Amino acid sequence: MFTDYLLGRLSAEDRDRVEREYLADDSLHQEIIAVESELLDSYVRGELSVDEQKYLVGNLGPAVTERIQFARALGRVMGTLKSERLVAHRIRPRWTTVFSIPLRVQVAAACLGMVLFAVVALNRWPASSPRVPVPDPPLVAPIERRVPTIDAVLFPVERSVGQQESVTLPHDARIITLQLVVSSHDYPGYVAKLDALDGSWSRTLTGLHLSQNAAGERVAEFQIDSTQVKPGDYRIALSGVRGSTEDLVAGYVFRAKTE
Amino acid sequence: MSRDRVGSGVTAERFDRLMAALDPDRGRAAQAYESLRQRLLTFFRLSGFPEAHDLFDKTMDIAARRLSEIQIDNLGAFITVIAQNVRFEAMRDRKRMVSLTGQSERAEELFPDRQEAERQEQAFDCLNRCLERLDVGQRSLVLEYYKYAKAEKIASHQKMAATFGTTPGTLRVRAYRVKQKLEDCVRHCMSVDK
Numbered sequence: 333m334f335t336d337y338l339l340g341r342l343s344a345e346d347r348d349r350v351e352r353e354y355l356a357d358d359s360l361h362q363e364i365i366a367v368e369s370e371l372l373d374s375y376v377r378g379e380l381s382v383d384e385q386k387y388l389v390g391n392l393g394p395a396v397t398e399r400i401q402f403a404r405a406l407g408r409v410m411g412t413l414k415s416e417r418l419v420a421h422r423i424r425p426r427w428t429t430v431f432s433i434p435l436r437v438q439v440a441a442a443c444l445g446m447v448l449f450a451v452v453a454l455n456r457w458p459a460s461s462p463r464v465p466v467p468d469p470p471l472v473a474p475i476e477r478r479v480p481t482i483d484a485v486l487f488p489v490e491r492s493v494g495q496q497e498s499v500t501l502p503h504d505a506r507i508i509t510l511q512l513v514v515s516s517h518d519y520p521g522y523v524a525k526l527d528a529l530d531g532s533w534s535r536t537l538t539g540l541h542l543s544q545n546a547a548g549e550r551v552a553e554f555q556i557d558s559t560q561v562k563p564g565d566y567r568i569a570l571s572g573v574r575g576s577t578e579d580l581v582a583g584y585v586f587r588a589k590t591e
Numbered sequence: 592m593s594r595d596r597v598g599s600g601v602t603a604e605r606f607d608r609l610m611a612a613l614d615p616d617r618g619r620a621a622q623a624y625e626s627l628r629q630r631l632l633t634f635f636r637l638s639g640f641p642e643a644h645d646l647f648d649k650t651m652d653i654a655a656r657r658l659s660e661i662q663i664d665n666l667g668a669f670i671t672v673i674a675q676n677v678r679f680e681a682m683r684d685r686k687r688m689v690s691l692t693g694q695s696e697r698a699e700e701l702f703p704d705r706q707e708a709e710r711q712e713q714a715f716d717c718l719n720r721c722l723e724r725l726d727v728g729q730r731s732l733v734l735e736y737y738k739y740a741k742a743e744k745i746a747s748h749q750k751m752a753a754t755f756g757t758t759p760g761t762l763r764v765r766a767y768r769v770k771q772k773l774e775d776c777v778r779h780c781m782s783v784d785k
Contacts, residue, residue: 338637348675351634355671361630363760366767368637370737377740393641398781402774405714409722410738 334367339380340387369403376403512552512570514542519572519581522552527567605655612658612666627667631674638678646681650674710781717780721773729769736766 336342337350354360371388374380380388392399512524522540527533540552552570571578613627614620631650635643653673654666663669722730739747752762 351675352668352671355630355634355674356667358626358630359764361633362764362767365633366763369767369770370763373737374740379740391637391639391641393636393643395778396641398778399774401711401714401781402718402777404711405718405777406737406770406773408715409718410734413734413738 334364335371338364338368338371338388338391339384372399372403373407376400376407509553509555510568511545512540512568513549514552514570514581518542519574519579521573522581523571523573523578524552524554525569525571526556527569605659608658609651609655612663627670631670634674635678635681638682640678640681646674646677650677653677713781714777717777718773720780721776724776725769725773729772732766733769733773736762737770 333342333346333350337347342350350364354364368388371380372392375385375388389396389400510524510526512522514522520541521538522542524537524540526535526537535556537554540554542550542552545551570581572581610617610620610624613623628647631647632643635646640646650670650673654670657663657669657673658666722734725733735751736748748759748762752759755762757765
């Protein structure tokens with residue numbers, strides 16, 4: 333209704349009703365100017381008819397030029413974000429487009445089996461080296477990311493437990509264990525993206541699963557060799573994976589342990 | 592908000608009565624006045640009167656005068672009716688002006704062409720700077736909310752509203768407030784760079 337009002341599509345009677353409503357209710361007034369702002373975005377994207385453009389722009393007021401400049405600038409920023417997302421899609425390994433999904437699952441299962449075998453074998457190996465090998469390649473088949481990389485850094489914006497989203501990794505231990513304690517989600521798998529705040533290092537850890545620790549917490553845990561990271565601050569974004577979709581999740585805290 | 596904003600026809604006594612009718616508490620009355628002012632300015636602007644301050648002043652002058660003459664039970668509804676009448680008169684006056692001059696203001700004439708490309712580039716630079724100044728939460732909200740168009744936008748907003756545990760309408764206003772902050776920042780940045 334607000335869209336129709338702002339584009340001059342309402343009858344005089346309906347128009348009068350909308351006006352009385354938002355003049356009496358400040359929350360409706362807030363909403364109508366928010367809708368107007370979104371319509372201005374539509375205008376700069378060329379989504380409005382000529383008549384709608386004239387009606388909308390004719391009512392923008394004295395700051396019309398600045399408002400259109402701002403809408404265009406914002407549209408350009410959004411366009412940049414979208415193109416980053418397209419690039420993220422494009423750089424997926426070619427085999428993901430060649431193999432069918434059932435085949436990928438079988439390949440992933442085979443890879444997982446091999447990794448598990450390797451882990452068991454290493455545990456039985458004499459402790460000639462204190463280093464624990466860090467699984468660099470993903471444990472399961474790469475997941476088609478619906479979310480641009482930049483979102484993973486910026487999102488989620490709220491957490492139900494704690495507010496901190498960066499963690500300081502210690503540098504005096506060889507193995508750092510990071511635990512993500514998940515409070516309110518239950519996905520079959522999780523993906524964690526870890527980024528150095530200065531942008532110098534980034535890694536996506538796939539194939540994480542929740543397990544219950546002695547304290548009864550549901551924890552997704554992974555290890556990093558300290559020689560691979562610099563001391564400093566890192567940011568974590570956690571996504572839940574169900575089927576071929578990934579959802580950035582809130583409601584978790586993380587802690588770092590050293591060995 | 593000050594008495595000066597109300598036209599010269601209103602005495603201090605009438606103005607005080609108007610404020611008391613909005614709310615007996617002086618501080619809350621000032622907030623109510625400002626909220627009412629914003630709504631009326633939107634109302635006049637969306638009715639085709641971009642320079643709406645005069646019409647707002649006229650509306651409040653009449654409201655203050657009438658308040659001293661009669662008992663008003665619903666002040667909001669009363670002011671709405673006055674504003675509609677003020678707009679009606681302004682439209683009538685404008686029609687008269689248009690028939691005298693033989694032309695009306697067109698939307699296209701509002702766009703100056705000169706240096707447009709440079710100003711647009713400047714707006715883009717300013718916006719990037721202003722985005723950096725936002726905290727992470729606000730930045731991610733505004734970038735996520737305004738990223739998509741058409742059907743994708745609707746789906747994205749529904750998903751975001753579910754994530755935030757709020758309604759799409761509330762989320763829209765919340766995103767808009769951040770956007771408004773950005774817009775103000777860009778306007779300031781451009782005025783400094785000018």
